Amino acid sequence: MNTRFLDACWGKPVDRTPVWLMRQAGRYLPDYMRVRSKCTFLELCKTPELAAEVTIQPVDILGVDAAILFSDILTPVEPMGMALDFVPGPVFEHPIRTMADVEKLRIPQMEQDVPYVLETIKILRRELANKVPLIGFGGAPFTLACYMVEGKGSKDWATIKRMMYAAPEVYAALMEKVTMMDMEYLNAQIKAGAQAIQIFDTWGGVLSPSDYEKFVLPYTTKLINGLNRQNVPVIHFVKGAGTMLDTVKKAGGDVMGLDWHTNLGKARDILGSMAVQGNLDPTVLFAPNDVIEKEVKRVLDENGGRSGHIFNLGHGILPTVPPENAIHMVECVHRLSQQ
Numbered sequence: 001m002n003t004r005f006l007d008a009c010w011g012k013p014v015d016r017t018p019v020w021l022m023r024q025a026g027r028y029l030p031d032y033m034r035v036r037s038k039c040t041f042l043e044l045c046k047t048p049e050l051a052a053e054v055t056i057q058p059v060d061i062l063g064v065d066a067a068i069l070f071s072d073i074l075t076p077v078e079p080m081g082m083a084l085d086f087v088p089g090p091v092f093e094h095p096i097r098t099m100a101d102v103e104k105l106r107i108p109q110m111e112q113d114v115p116y117v118l119e120t121i122k123i124l125r126r127e128l129a130n131k132v133p134l135i136g137f138g139g140a141p142f143t144l145a146c147y148m149v150e151g152k153g154s155k156d157w158a159t160i161k162r163m164m165y166a167a168p169e170v171y172a173a174l175m176e177k178v179t180m181m182d183m184e185y186l187n188a189q190i191k192a193g194a195q196a197i198q199i200f201d202t203w204g205g206v207l208s209p210s211d212y213e214k215f216v217l218p219y220t221t222k223l224i225n226g227l228n229r230q231n232v233p234v235i236h237f238v239k240g241a242g243t244m245l246d247t248v249k250k251a252g253g254d255v256m257g258l259d260w261h262t263n264l265g266k267a268r269d270i271l272g273s274m275a276v277q278g279n280l281d282p283t284v285l286f287a288p289n290d291v292i293e294k295e296v297k298r299v300l301d302e303n304g305g306r307s308g309h310i311f312n313l314g315h316g317i318l319p320t321v322p323p324e325n326a327i328h329m330v331e332c333v334h335r336l337s338q339q
Helices: 004-009 030-036 039-045 048-064 099-104 115-127 139-151 158-166 168-192 209-215 217-225 244-249 266-272 282-286 289-303 321-337
Strands: 084-088 090-091 132-138 196-201 234-238 256-257 275-280 309-313
Touching: 004 090, 030 039, 030 048, 030 099, 039 048, 039 084, 039 115, 048 115, 048 321, 084 209, 084 244, 090 139, 099 168, 115 132, 115 168, 132 139, 132 158, 139 158, 139 168, 139 196, 139 217, 158 168, 168 196, 196 217, 196 275, 209 217, 209 244, 217 234, 244 256, 244 266, 266 289, 275 289, 282 289, 289 309, 289 321
Parallel strands: 132 196, 196 234, 234 256, 256 275, 275 309
Antiparallel strands: 084 090
């Protein structure tokens, strides 16, 4: 197996910088769209053979150094008792607004409630045995709570912020329950065979550093500390966290995911020996090949040859990116970083 991704997570030397892409299994690939045309998004997530097929596609097409489980961060929230639909973004019919709403939520029994996720992981471990490691993932408690309280995506997340300030006891009860669920879910993925875990806190950066430290950090720390992570590195990605990396580091992850608003070299100076992942602007993949190569080199130069770097985009790959551009980016990372 190609282990350079796992080696980089632990800060070990590698022959060349490993690379994978957030949302690498997705709409920009014609092979994915062929599978997706046969079913809804949720049906794809809940059909292990199909979810495994689209997980493997970018490994074969792009030549990346890791696969990431095809699923959605809200998958384990649905069996808590919240009806979920995608139109096309996620929508909860009855958002959480009161303590009574929180008390109705149940902690799912993962093997009974999301067996398709665990079965997909088992299939992938067999199929990827001689290829690359498999990354499992989940949403951070705060990002999951954002969707559960707002009921859908938001520009300002005002409803959950109002709950934080005006009903802190409701917010705390919700975050405790979501954190417990999250811990069970990610530990079930590890038990099923996930070789690394990425925690996505897509909306953690919408808070001020002091609010993040007060309202988010305790729960993410509790989640990470509760994972059965022996030999399973945890990647913690907080979008928009460039001004508070020292605070986010306190959560205890093994690898810090960086968005494209942060200079990777300066981030490494702040984080010390902690491994990092990132952080090319996803829109660079619309550029001509020579520009893509130049930007890849810039990110590698910012890292300055330090061990513990996983190349990635600063957020998910965009659905209109030409696949050949993503292939070229992966090739550039491998060629330019070759030791």
